[in-house]
Amino acid sequence: MWEAIGRRALIIVSGGRGADEQVSEAAAMRAYLVEKYGVPANAAAIFNLAE
Numbered sequence: 001m002w003e004a005i006g007r008r009a010l011i012i013v014s015g016g017r018g019a020d021e022q023v024s025e026a027a028a029m030r031a032y033l034v035e036k037y038g039v040p041a042n043a044a045a046i047f048n049l050a051e
Helices: 026-035
Strands: 011-014 045-047
Touching: 011 026, 026 045
Parallel strands: 011 045
Antiparallel strands: none
């Protein structure tokens, strides 16, 4: 779907990781975009430098 409609954007996902979480919110959002919507992994950048 991503390629079919000609989208060429960079999506920035952000979110940290809590003490009880195995992955950061940013990583989870990126995986969701890739798996659910077919967004290429290199089109979703992870920003997880939050304190």
